[in-house]
Amino acid sequence: MEALKAYEIPITSLHIGTHTFDYVVKNDFLKAFEAQYDQGQFEVNIRFEKKHSMLEIDFEINGHIETDCDRCMEVIKLPISNSRSLIFKFAEEAREEEEIVYLKHGQTEVNLAKFIYEFIMLAVPLRKVKDCESEDYKDCNQKILDVLDEVSIEEEKEESALSKALKEINLNQNK
Ligand SMILES: [Zn+2]
Numbered sequence: 591m592e593a594l595k596a597y598e599i600p601i602t603s604l605h606i607g608t609h610t611f612d613y614v615v616k617n618d619f620l621k622a623f624e625a626q627y628d629q630g631q632f633e634v635n636i637r638f639e640k641k642h643s644m645l646e647i648d649f650e651i652n653g654h655i656e657t658d659c660d661r662c663m664e665v666i667k668l669p670i671s672n673s674r675s676l677i678f679k680f681a682e683e684a685r686e687e688e689e690i691v692y693l694k695h696g697q698t699e700v701n702l703a704k705f706i707y708e709f710i711m712l713a714v715p716l717r718k719v720k721d722c723e724s725e726d727y728k729d730c731n732q733k734i735l736d737v738l739d740e741v742s743i744e745e746e747k748e749e750s751a752l753s754k755a756l757k758e759i760n761l762n763q764n765k
Contacts, residue, residue: 597703630655630733672713
């Protein structure tokens, strides 16, 4: 797990106060977790507040994964961002709750990689499409998008023809 070594924070030797850690997450990180999406890049900015009895950690994650677009099937760079906060406290036994992580008394370091990975994956949308028409970097397959547009215009026409016909039937019935 060499790729994840850099994410280990020596919590006991940090002084009380605020610390920041900035990382660039790349493919080797995602591969270390055998992620479903193992191509991508993220900037991760961590604000680490050490207090006497606990640690407060804010994660700010911005980047993209590479995935097939659900709309045009092309490989796209899908933007992903997430901001999350966690509180670390010490307890007799290590366990995790929603936003509180209990570390076992005497634990001297904590590796943040697992949390960063979870926050990235939680932010991946179910439907992976990109609104790339409005961006400079257009990675969708424009030809396929054009065809899809035509199909939906045709469907709209059919729909309005249908509702017009229904209206006429109604009008005739009311006569
Ligand atoms: Zn697309």
